[in-house]
Amino acid sequence: MRTLDFKSFPYVPALRSRDSEKLAFQSLPESYQNRLLPLVTLFRSGNGTDFGMPLSKATRMVGGRPFILDIDRIQAQVSRTADQDIIDAARAFNSTLNALTAPTGGFSAWRDFVDAVPNAVPCAVIGGTVKEFISQVRAILASKGKIAIRTSGSNAEMEHVLAALRAVPDVTDVLLIVDLGDVRGRVARAVQVFEVTRSRLVAALPLDWPFLSLVCLGTSFPFETPPAGVTPLDIEEADVFDAIGGFAVAQYGDYAGMPVRPQKGGGMGYPRIVGPTDREWIQSRGQNIGALKEYISCADELKKAGWANIPGLWGSDRIDAAAAGNIANMGNAAKWLAVKMNIHLYRQLDRVSALAETPQPNAYDDEMPDND
Structure with missing residues (x-):
């Protein structure tokens, strides 16, 4: 893990x-798979009380490949009218989450x-005092050699982030992920947030910031269900990346064609198939609703x-099979979410790899310090 080169991965998808x-x-x-550095966030599994099952799914997903490991910090919410065992499970989960992310001992939990996941680059938990956060970052670097820090760019978070970056021995061991969240309809605002964050890095680390690995992360896939029929939707996180200066400035990140918060994979909603293209x-x-055979007509339409x-490729072959009338083992929304993400990851890796190999001007030569 200590020899991992963050900059060798042009695409960092959030899963x-x-x-x-x-x-x-x-x-x-x-x-x-070998050319991706996925950022895998642990989410509560069903009515689970801890992160054992989510971690098992994450490690089985990536095999022995390096990945970034993060944790969702949203507390479990249940109705007061829910069964008592469900309420108890939610309380137990929240207790586990609080203990796991507590700043005690430099976030020792x-x-x-x-530390028990050898191929994981930990994502630092932002919280506690600045001193506690710095202690966490230093300790992770000492034990793992690499660390990721995921920030929205807010003032409160950046106070911790900048202090930690000043305190690390070598910024090349840090992957800083600027998570812009949902960028649909707000590309200009997302670009502004990224630029302000980058400007703060330049000011705080005048000599070191060019050597810091920086990821621009966001998503524009909506929560809303589209109208019936065929509807194209622009991938606006790609527009954000272009606007900030592309690979001259950062590496590319997205949510693999998913909204900021997870969609439920089961359910009896409208049949929907999404065919990703480059943009x-x-x-x-x-x-x-619930008409499973309509997956056939969705694929055909x-x-x-003109979707190519x-x-x-597994996901593409599933669409071809459905268009031919075969939806065996594909009769639920979760499988079609996987189809969408599989094709999205494939196409985006091809697209951004080609961009990364294109010579890029240094967009910020004028911000480099003078040598004299």
Whole structure:
């Protein structure tokens, strides 16, 4: 892990510890899996009381490959009218979450947790005092050699982040992920947030900031269900990346075609198939809730709209099979989420790899310190 070169990974997709993400990632060609550095966030599994199952899913997803390990810090919420065992499980989970992310001992509980995962680059837990946060970062670097820090760029978080970056021996051991969240309809605002964050890095680390690995992360896939029929949707996080200066400034990150918060994978919603392209998601939605056979018509309409398949890729082959009338083992939304993510990851890795190999001007030569 100590020899890991963050800059050798042009694409850092944010995934979750769920079966859909696991299927999507593992169904990529092995050569593609090897070229990704996924940021995997542990989410509560069902009515679980701890992070044992989510961690197991995350490690099985990536195999022995390096990955960034983060944890969702949203407390479990249940209705007061829920069964008592569900309420008790939620309380137990929240207690586990609080203990795991407590700043005590420089976040020792979180450090012990991630130390047990040899191929994981830990994502620092932002919280506690600045001193406690710096202690966490230094201790993780001492034990793992590498660390990731994920920030929204808020003032409160950046106070911790900048202090820690000043305190580390070598910023090349840090991957700083600027998570812009949902950027749909707010590309200009997202670019501004990123630029302000980068400007603060330049001011705080005048000599070191060019050597820091920086990821621009965001998503524009909406929560809302599209209208029936075929609807194209721009991938606006790609627009944000272009606007900040592309690979001259940062590495590319997205949510693998998912919203900021997870969609439920089961359910009896409208049948929907999404066919990703380089810069669009082509959505094909059925007419009737729970009508599983409409996955066939969704796939057929998607292909009629001109969506181009990728022969031999698992997700693309599932769409081809559905268009031909075969939806065996594909009769639920979770499988079609995996199809979307599988194709999205494949196409985005191809796209951003080509961009990364194109000579890029140094967009900020004028910000480098003078040598005299």
